[in-house]
Amino acid sequence: MKKNKKTSDFLHIGTKLLKWYDTHARDLPFRNTKDPYKIWICEIVFQQTRIAQGLNHYNNFIKRFPDVKTLAESQEDEVLLYWKGLGYYSRAINIHKAAQQIINDYNGVFPSEYDEILKLKGVGKYTAAAVSSICFNGKMPAVDGNFYRVLSRVFADDFDVSGSRAFTYFSELAHLIMPENVGDFNQAMMDLGSEICKPRNPICGDCPINDDCLAFSLHKISEFPVKTKKVKATDLELKYYFVHRNGQFLIQQRKDDFIWKKLFEFPLEISGELVTFIRSSKTVNHKLTHKNLSIEIFNVEVDSEEVWKNFIAENDYIITSVESSHEKSFPKPLENYIRNYETAYSIL
DNA sequence: AAATCGGGGGT
């Protein structure tokens, strides 16, 4: 099957895509630049993230960290703050380390070769291909979920996109249709996948390459792409203690080896002395892609200055306030809890 | 090769 494909000429498909892209490209803030720093940041921000969801984060991030040097010299916690609510927080940690890599290993100049870009923390084959093609005329297809979907439909190919061999396989298919202008081709594939060749209810009537799409002509669009493995969520229960007094409350920073890497959280336990001050509890259900969270948060209002000071002295929690909590990154459910408390507290 | 890592939007 693959052999037959290579005997034919599919380059005209890529050419059509470029022509379509000329008039249908999405107007996005990172489309007006070839600054590798900005392209890199946008590629990281939008990994597994829809444009609409990450757009504000991208703009705010670029405004605060306009170049590699600024980012490299910043504190990790502030980088995490600008990533608040975006998810996959190792991206923020890696993006910060990669900036320092560029300063230390590349004299502050963003590497232009695919193999060098690939060495940056948090940069994989997709991102290296995207940055090198868009900024440096590199010739690698930026194979992502859009490529899987578009190519599997165009060729009516049932190769499993959930396997680890999918990237190599669809890279080869991409080469069959890839024109000289790889940077625009990669972006055209993203826009086509987002606007036309959508996961569900694709708008095949508006598709510039529907004449070349085998799945379309066979009326089998819904059969592609083929994805066999599906991840199912597991349950996770957490207990937190919101220990507060006079608008101040206690937090600690998480490790980087589980969910919510290096984000801040409430204490996971309290002393027997503090149990008396539990006023209420609230259970929050929070759905993540891979976990169903049940979070029980105990409202611990410490009415004794002495007990408050004792507990602080015996633990290394961070004392924060509603105001200063704005400067730290919390997991979404805890962020919501704090904002509710903020609303109630400001009324008093 | 499989598991893990967030949050949000669409159907």
Place this chain on the structure above:
DNA sequence: ACCCCAGATTT
């Protein structure tokens, strides 16, 4: 409920 999104890293 389920799917998937400009994927990368760890095991």
